[in-house]
Amino acid sequence: MKIESVEWFYVAMPEVQDIGDGSQDALLVRIQVGEHVGWGECDASPLTSIASFVCPMSHSACKPVRDSVLGQRLDDPADIRRIVDLVRANSMDLLQADHTLSGIDIALWDALGRRLDEPVFRLLGHRHATPKLPYASQLFGDTAQETLQKAQRVRALGFRAAKFGWGPFGKGAVEADIEQVAAAREGLGPDGVLLIDAGAIWRDDVERAAALLPVLQQCRVTWLEEPFTSGALDAYRRLAQRSGDVRLAGGEGCHNYAMAEHMLKYAGIGYIQIDAGRIGGISVARQVVDTAHACGVTYVNHTFTSYLALSASLQPYAGSEADLICEYPVEASSLAVGLTHEPVVPGADGMIRVPERPGLGVTPNLDVLARYLVDVEIRIGRQVVYRTPAL
Amino acid sequence: MKIESVEWFYVAMPEVQDIGDGSQDALLVRIQVGEHVGWGECDASPLTSIASFVCPMSHSACKPVRDSVLGQRLDDPADIRRIVDLVRANSMDLLQADHTLSGIDIALWDALGRRLDEPVFRLLGHRHATPKLPYASQLFGDTAQETLQKAQRVRALGFRAAKFGWGPFGKGAVEADIEQVAAAREGLGPDGVLLIDAGAIWRDDVERAAALLPVLQQCRVTWLEEPFTSGALDAYRRLAQRSGDVRLAGGEGCHNYAMAEHMLKYAGIGYIQIDAGRIGGISVARQVVDTAHACGVTYVNHTFTSYLALSASLQPYAGSEADLICEYPVEASSLAVGLTHEPVVPGADGMIRVPERPGLGVTPNLDVLARYLVDVEIRIGRQVVYRTPAL
Numbered sequence: 001m002k003i004e005s006v007e008w009f010y011v012a013m014p015e016v017q018d019i020g021d022g023s024q025d026a027l028l029v030r031i032q033v034g035e036h037v038g039w040g041e042c043d044a045s046p047l048t049s050i051a052s053f054v055c056p057m058s059h060s061a062c063k064p065v066r067d068s069v070l071g072q073r074l075d076d077p078a079d080i081r082r083i084v085d086l087v088r089a090n091s092m093d094l095l096q097a098d099h100t101l102s103g104i105d106i107a108l109w110d111a112l113g114r115r116l117d118e119p120v121f122r123l124l125g126h127r128h129a130t131p132k133l134p135y136a137s138q139l140f141g142d143t144a145q146e147t148l149q150k151a152q153r154v155r156a157l158g159f160r161a162a163k164f165g166w167g168p169f170g171k172g173a174v175e176a177d178i179e180q181v182a183a184a185r186e187g188l189g190p191d192g193v194l195l196i197d198a199g200a201i202w203r204d205d206v207e208r209a210a211a212l213l214p215v216l217q218q219c220r221v222t223w224l225e226e227p228f229t230s231g232a233l234d235a236y237r238r239l240a241q242r243s244g245d246v247r248l249a250g251g252e253g254c255h256n257y258a259m260a261e262h263m264l265k266y267a268g269i270g271y272i273q274i275d276a277g278r279i280g281g282i283s284v285a286r287q288v289v290d291t292a293h294a295c296g297v298t299y300v301n302h303t304f305t306s307y308l309a310l311s312a313s314l315q316p317y318a319g320s321e322a323d324l325i326c327e328y329p330v331e332a333s334s335l336a337v338g339l340t341h342e343p344v345v346p347g348a349d350g351m352i353r354v355p356e357r358p359g360l361g362v363t364p365n366l367d368v369l370a371r372y373l374v375d376v377e378i379r380i381g382r383q384v385v386y387r388t389p390a391l
Numbered sequence: 392m393k394i395e396s397v398e399w400f401y402v403a404m405p406e407v408q409d410i411g412d413g414s415q416d417a418l419l420v421r422i423q424v425g426e427h428v429g430w431g432e433c434d435a436s437p438l439t440s441i442a443s444f445v446c447p448m449s450h451s452a453c454k455p456v457r458d459s460v461l462g463q464r465l466d467d468p469a470d471i472r473r474i475v476d477l478v479r480a481n482s483m484d485l486l487q488a489d490h491t492l493s494g495i496d497i498a499l500w501d502a503l504g505r506r507l508d509e510p511v512f513r514l515l516g517h518r519h520a521t522p523k524l525p526y527a528s529q530l531f532g533d534t535a536q537e538t539l540q541k542a543q544r545v546r547a548l549g550f551r552a553a554k555f556g557w558g559p560f561g562k563g564a565v566e567a568d569i570e571q572v573a574a575a576r577e578g579l580g581p582d583g584v585l586l587i588d589a590g591a592i593w594r595d596d597v598e599r600a601a602a603l604l605p606v607l608q609q610c611r612v613t614w615l616e617e618p619f620t621s622g623a624l625d626a627y628r629r630l631a632q633r634s635g636d637v638r639l640a641g642g643e644g645c646h647n648y649a650m651a652e653h654m655l656k657y658a659g660i661g662y663i664q665i666d667a668g669r670i671g672g673i674s675v676a677r678q679v680v681d682t683a684h685a686c687g688v689t690y691v692n693h694t695f696t697s698y699l700a701l702s703a704s705l706q707p708y709a710g711s712e713a714d715l716i717c718e719y720p721v722e723a724s725s726l727a728v729g730l731t732h733e734p735v736v737p738g739a740d741g742m743i744r745v746p747e748r749p750g751l752g753v754t755p756n757l758d759v760l761a762r763y764l765v766d767v768e769i770r771i772g773r774q775v776v777y778r779t780p781a782l
Contacts, residue, residue, distance in 0.1 A: 012447065020451045022484070044453045044484040047771070051442035052487070056403065056765075060411045060557070061590070062435045092591060092620070093413070093435040095646055096443070096487040166451070199452070200483060229483070231649025255486055258622025262653060374447075377770045380438070 001034030001115070003072050006104065007389045008053065010046035011372035013333050020139055020166030020199060022304040023329060023336035025374075028364060031107040033074045038111025039364050041309045042103035043277035045096075047376065049103070052096040054378060054385040062093040065100045077123055080108045084283050088256075098255040098280050105281020106312045106360070113359035119315075121354055124286050126319025131351035133161055134328030135195055137304060140167030144176075144183035151187025154330060158350050161325060162188050165197025165225065174208075178215045185219040193325070197225040200253070204228050204235040216246045223249040223271050230254060233266040240268030247271060252302040254279050260288045264295040273327070275302035276313045285316035289323075299323040305332060306339040311360040318354045326352055338368040366391045392425030392506070394463050397495065398780045399444065401437035402763035404724050411530055411557030411590060413695040414720060414727035416765075419755060422498040424465045429502025430755050432700045433494035434668035436487075438767065440494070443487040445769060445776040453484040456491045468514055471499045475674050479647075489646040489671050496672020497703045497751070504750035510706075512745055515677050517710025522742035524552055525719030526586055528695060531558035535567075535574035542578025545721060549741050552716060553579050556588025556616065565599075569606045576610040584716070588616040591644070595619050595626040607637045614640040614662050621645060624657040631659030638662060643693040645670050651679045655686040664718070666693035667704045676707035680714075690714040696723060697730040702751040709745045717743055729759040757782045 012025035027046035031038045042049050053065045068086040073079055084105055091097035109120045121129050136154035141147035147164060154162045164184045169177055185194055196216065202208045209227040216224055224246055228235045230253030240248050247270025254260040255278055264272055272292050276285045292299040299320065301313035310328070317323045328346075329336070337343075340362040346352055355361025370391050378386040403416035418437035422429045433440050444456045459477040464470055475496055482488035504511045512520050527545035532538035538555060545553045555575045560568055576585055587607065593599045600618040607615055615637055619626045621644030631639050638661025645651040646669055655663055663683050667676045683690040690711065692704035701719070708714045719737075720727070728734075731753040737743055746752025761782050769777040 016448050016450070018448065018451050018454075022450045022453070025447070025449050044449050044486070045443065045446050046449070047446035047769070048439060048442045048485060048487050051439040052436065055436050055438035056416070057407050057409065058416050058435050058437070059407070059413045060409050062413070063409075088620075092644070094439060095435070095490050096439050099486050229479075229649065231647065231653065233649070233653065253483070256622065258620065258624070262622065262624065262657075266653075266657070375772050377768075378438070379768045379770075381766050 001074055003031060003033050003070055003074055005032040006066065006069055008050050009369055009391070010050065010374040010376055010388065011335060011369055012374050013335050013372065021331065021333065023306070023332040026305060026336065026339065027103060028369065029103040029107050031104065031111055033111045033115070036111045036115045038107040038109070038114065038359060039308060040103035040105065040107030040110065041277055041306060041312065042099050043275055044099060048096050049100040050376065050386055051378065052094055052100045056380065058093070061090065063090040065091055065097050065104070069104055074108060074112060077112065080105060080112065080283055083108065084280060099278055102277045102279065102281045105283050106276060109282045109315070110359035117358050119354065119356055119358060120282060120360060121315045121318035124282070124315060129318040129354040129356070130321045131349070131353055132314065132326035133324050134159065134326050134346055134352045135161035135163050135193060136330040137163045137327045138331045140164045140169045140180055142168060144179040147180050148183040148187040151184050155188055155192060158346070160350060161193035161195065163195035163197055166199040170198050170201030174211045177212055181212070181215050181219050181221065194219060194221050195223050195225060196221050198227045200226045200229045202227050204232040206235050206238050209239050210242055213243055213246065217244055221246050223247045225249040225273070226252065230259065230263070233262060236267035236269060249273055249300070252278070256280055257284050257287055261291055264291055264297050269297060271298045271300050273300045273302040276316065277309050282312055282315055289317045289320060301326050303327050304329050306336040307342065307344040308340050308360060308362050308364065310344050311355060311362050314354045315360070328352060335372045339364055341365050392465055394422060394424050394461060394465055396423040397457065397460055399441050400760055400782070401441065401765040401767055401779065402726055402760055403765050404726050404763065412722065412724065414697070414723040417696060417727065417730065418494060419760065420494040420498050422495065422502055424502045424506070427502045427506045429498040429500070429505065429750060430699060431494035431496065431498030431501065432668055432697060432703065433490050434666055435490060439487050440491040441767065441777055442769065443485055443491045447771065449484070452481065454481040456482055456488050456495070460495055465499060465503060468503065471496065471503065471674055474499065475671065490669055493668045493670065493672045496674050497667060500673045501750035508749050510745065510747055510749060511673060511751060512706045512709035515673070515706060520709040520745040520747070521712045522740070522744055523705065523717035524715050525550065525717050525737055525743045526552035526554050526584060527721040528554045528718045529722045531555045531560045531571055533559060535570040538571050539574040539578040542575050546579055546583060549737070551741060552584035552586065554586035554588055557590040561589050561592030565602045568603055572603070572606050572610050572612065585610060585612050586614050586616060587612050589618045591617045591620045593618050595623040597626050597629050600630050601633055604634055604637065608635055612637050614638045616640040616664070617643065621650065621654070624653060627658035627660060640664055640691070643669070647671055648675050648678055652682055655682055655688050660688060662689045662691050664691045664693040667707065668700050673703055673706055680708045680711060692717050694718050695720050697727040698733065698735040699731050699751060699753050699755065701735050702746060702753050705745045706751070719743060726763045730755055732756050
């Protein structure tokens, strides 16, 4: 079957706030393959990714992503690999292409799964999907007191693991950060799995990060996430050598396989966090799972948005029992929560299960999309190269 | 002084061909700082970079580049560093931002140099600019015979060094590549410095690249450039261990400091090639120069477009005597060649000198820009967020 159309839908909350909540907008892609439809979602900056799909060619290695996708055959997983390789070669010098490709790859897996009547994880070689322990992923409160209450709330909701990140963390005095971590542990109770996310705030400042190691160790924090920017391999490794039982986590900024490989080999991390909506899609994420295992590193999804993004990010390691925990957004916007007909929620045992339905097992709710749809038009000369399509 | 305006101009040849010639379009940026004007140029995909400047905010770490630039103070080099850091933090999740930032950083250095009446290289700490040996940078011919003629031509023009890349190279049989390399050496004569650029064609296939080592060694090729994609550190290192006197070159794909650092530390390269229009501008490129020296790697500019891009890419290592050679485009489009009033051409001794004039020492020719200007409009809802400004 041929890829007949690729349509982009930019949706956003009426007001996007200046906070670390990545669920306030989304870029959805709908791909028609023969009689089948697949949906995907890209992380971050919808307008920029749309532009990378429709832009004029700059030269032979800087073509619009569109040129490598429309009209291609899609009959089996090897076709997806071929299309991904084609995008990477033809858009090598188009930086944003990796994010754009991510949504496309996800939609292609969804379409193929629906066509073959199989969940994506099975097409990826997993015989069964194992239950994952979800951690409630949320922002720090503005104060330690607020963080305490947020931790108590997710504990009351039944979560046995929780992560706090961004907000004021790392931006002020070390003492304030220490209070925040202690409040999170107190609110979550002594048994909960506690994770802390610094949101790359210290860039490559090892000493500033190390100042928090005593409280992280004392509060039995399982991982410290993104103390530094994604590529700061040396800083990661130096901190990892001093962090004891607190392991480092990172990798969400990786936008291709090589970057993830560098984190696995050179950064000394204990957990690699991959966002299928950024790294180039499910195909690349699946590759990283294998490399992570070979390196003795635990794989975790990175997801802070919709159930569609969550399903896509879980598929690559759905059958990997050793990789037990998964990120689970609990503060997503009404847009992100309502985006699919089917929610992906913890079962009675508190565990998350990847949908057993064909494809990603979730379908966008077009009424909700319509409510949040952003009307965009891009014109070059006299030609309209993009206009928000009809739902 | 304050940054009062940042204006983007997308220029392109009337027909952009599907060849590896990156000079067929360009994205220029004009920044007004008080009474001074600076110009910069970004590499690749103008529409996408414009979108990254004007897009709506997605969340606190995915803001449009504009938000971190407009209204900022610019009084000395430390201000540029501060603005670069701000863009990186505020647009951390906006992948294209690094390319967009590159043009802005270049324009800020140009404006500051003009204001302080100094060439940029002096503001970067170089007391003098040393002459560079330019290598004529061009594409392989479609046939070995054509490559032979191209090599003879640049030799006749007085170039003592030449590079051939892209075209059919690496896409067919090894034998065809061997003929191409031999033809290049024959045309250039026995004394010329011969460089070969594989344009990342083998991705990470070490054996395919290694098959060419005998002819590269026999033809005394100084470097083999980009046998693999930028992040394929292991493949680079394994090939480097076998390449003998032929050194590896790479790095043009690096879009931030960390990526260049990884190439320097883990790839075993002999030459690091940095494009100021991609890595985040002159500031980051200057950092890479120092790290390259600490790693015993030779620094070279990557430039395949205008004299403005050439001047910008030469400034970071202008005073470094150990880094003798520089890339010099000899097949640039009429757009690229005419883009500035002042050409940067070899002197009577065949050497290239960075302009000693304030800023970058070159000024765009607005008549030429007007001739190639692409008319673009981006509308979101009822608001036009970008329209090609008046020259």
